Amino acid sequence: MPHLAPLTPSLSPQGKGRYRKAVAVACDLVTPYGWGVHACWQGLLSGQSAIRPLDRFSTRHFLTDKAATIPDLKAGPGESFVMNMLIPLLSKASDLGLIPDDSLLILATTTGEIDFLEQSVLRGTQGTAKESRLDCLLAKVVHWSGVVTRSKSRNMPLIVSAACVSSSAAIAQAASLIRNGEQDCLLVVACDSVSEFVMAGFSTLMALDKDMARPFDRDRKGLSLGEAAGFILLMSEERAMREERPIIGEIAGWGMTGDANHMTGPCRDGCGLALAVEKALQSASIPESAVGSISAHGTGTVYNDAMEMKAFKKAFQNRAIPTYSIKGGTGHTMGAAGLLEVIVAFQALKEKMIPPTVNMRCVDEEAKGWVFSQPHSLDGTVTVSTNSGFGGLNAALVLKEYRTEE
């Protein structure tokens, strides 16, 4: 399909100017609950966690023996876990003709095909460790997605890696390119897998719960690792309507900040994340009073969840807003977390219901009135999705139920 010239941007809701809306028109994912958005949604609603004892590698010396992995996911010689997640998703999308070949592809990940590096070090063949480079993974994802590489800088596929904020940052970047008229179709692909490499690191940092992560629980002790892969196709509203694409939702605003504080611990007063939320709302031209729900990062660590509650109370002036985390169910899927949470948030907006915060048994005092262990009705059409990561990185996205303007 030829690349079309930018069309006139749509009128903003306030009628104050013109900006292009960035809308989601297709998505798919695989999570520890199984293949597809439906499996993930139903899994979360059930309140059952997908965090289980691991059999992929020995956990004898780690803080925990549990993580959330994709059922039956394997990787033979020359295969990586992330590609074995992505190939079926991208092949299916390709068969359905979902992905235009002029899409700009953005790949979000933290460690990609890290299993190749593990194998090469364990075998003592470190020369082959370079197969784990993210640019090698990008080339494979480009191939399987069917997008065509173009020669200009702003049309070439790229990797976005920003710790656990990676896929939120990628989605924000994609939406920004649509809003400013530089692109009208982007494919954001995200992936990360549970590996001995990562688990050993988080174990040594004492960041893992011995059992299962319990986001916002009074007695929470740490996170549980998870793995996931997926994609979301974003278009300008004009192109989506021209192609008669079903619109899943709108990426209405985004904000990213850095705490500039510490490599592994968040800024305790939540000011960095609160600023990201504020920037996102400004970007969306939406007042904080319009936000009806929050999809939190909610890892289950003492510091992250405490920081997030402080940030939310600051950003929303102590107005209690139904808030949830999915990481008690799916585990912390690292670079894929933001994408996963955006897709679930759109589903929640559609169903007018937020999922329970799985594994939360006794809500922390600071989260009372905000976070629930049962499904909760969702008012309004706007959700804020937040993520935070190593190095003090923060991202907030404003997601809206899509409505055509009258």
Place this chain on the structure above:
Amino acid sequence: MIDINGIGWITGKKYGCVVKALSRPFPQRKSIHAQLSGEGVFSYPVKNFGRFDRVSKMTCCALGLAIYDAGIIYAEGQKQDIGLLGTNEAGALSSNIAYFKDYVESGRTLARGNLFIYTLPSSPLAEAAIHFGCQGPVIYMGFQHRAIPSLLSYAKGMLLGEKVQKVLAVKADEEEALCFFLQEGGAEPPGKGFGFDTIEAIAGQASNIDQIIEGAQKAPLKIQKAPLKKKETR
């Protein structure tokens, strides 16, 4: 209109700044950190610099040189609205190998946290953000080709799209690094610099960092005027 008011660079055995026309050989008996601190490039010591992985050291030094070149003052504990965008050839490959090799050699029992934290491509940028107090977005981007022209293009986008006041765009590998300091034209502080288009054109034609530095050193500097202050009306 976007200006590039500072360019810091480290290549082979030299380092320098373009706007200040600085070029020095690597110190023989001192560490680069000590050298740059002595020259006033670092306002205060970079905490744990000795423990940084190689790319983090290069990133921090290149950023310091670019900030110094742009005449930006920073201080410990002070935060600024500066975004960071970084790229390189190999991501965190060297750090990943170092970390996992150390873990395997210790019997796969205990990993080292101070090696693990550098196994993300964004970690060098985060370390620099902590030292320089940069509170804007911090993002690593990887490109298949034309890394520096792409970096500059996305840095410009970050400046305009994210509404940050300033952006530091750095390509830092183990042996060389180049950092650009971008801000909107007419912003404080005024000084010398280049138009974005000038440097973008140079980067587009160059095939390596040396050529970009050389091209920038030959390009005419523009003198930025201080923004006009509004007259008070009575």
